[in-house]
Amino acid sequence: MLEEFKKFALRGNVVDLAVGVIIGAAFGAIVNSLVQDVIMPIIGAITGGLDFSNYYIPLSSKVQAGxxxxxxxxxxxxxxxxxxLTLAVNFTIIAFVLFMVIRAMNGLxxxxxxxxxxxxxxxxDVKLLAEIRDLLAARREA
Structure with a gap:
């Protein structure tokens, strides 16, 4: 059973998938930082200093405004x-970057x-056999 697991775990596809997941997680953190620290503050500045992370609708009377x-x-x-909204922007950026990567790979x-x-x-040896065949065929015709 241990040998079977080792065969399964060390197959190329499983290792490639694991590497992809790890890189994807790291890429997600980078995109999250880009959105949180760069894009959303710019959008907030354009909209008059709005902080989207604190926008919510209270469903409980215990939650006070502000x-x-x-x-x-x-x-x-x-x-x-x-x-x-922040997560939707994250998703859109990740989807666009993946689209561009796949597009570039398809182009290559x-x-x-x-x-x-x-x-x-x-x-x-194949050339020699072809010559012998041709010589024998010419001999038969003569």
């Missing part, structure tokens, strides 16, 4: 649409497929 979102969540039920792939493949050189 409370920070994190504190409001502790007090009662709230709908945090500011967080949703199509260029590679468009290249004419060099014809395989005929081995010497």
């Amino acid at each position: 409370m920070p979102y994190a504190e409001a969540k502790k007090v009662g039920a709230v709908i945090g649409y500011g967080q949703f 792939k199509s260029k590679e497929e468009a290249k004419p493949k060099p014809e395989a050189e005929v081995p010497a």
Whole structure:
């Protein structure tokens, strides 16, 4: 059973998938920082200093207006649409970057497929056999 697991775990696809997941998680953190620390502050500055992370709709009478979102969540039920907007921007950026990467890979792939493949050189023994065949055929005709 241990040998089977080792075979499974060390197959190329499983290792590639694991590397992809790890890189994806790191990439997600970078995009999250880009959105939180760069894009959302710019959007906030354009809209007059709005902080989207603290936008919510209180669903409980215990939540008082003006409370920070994190504190409001502790007090009662709230709908945090500011967080949703931030995550939607994150998703859009990740989807766009992945689209561009896949598009570039497809472009490289199509260029590679468009290249004419060099014809395989005929081995010497095959050439010799072809010559013998041709000589025998010419001999029969004569």
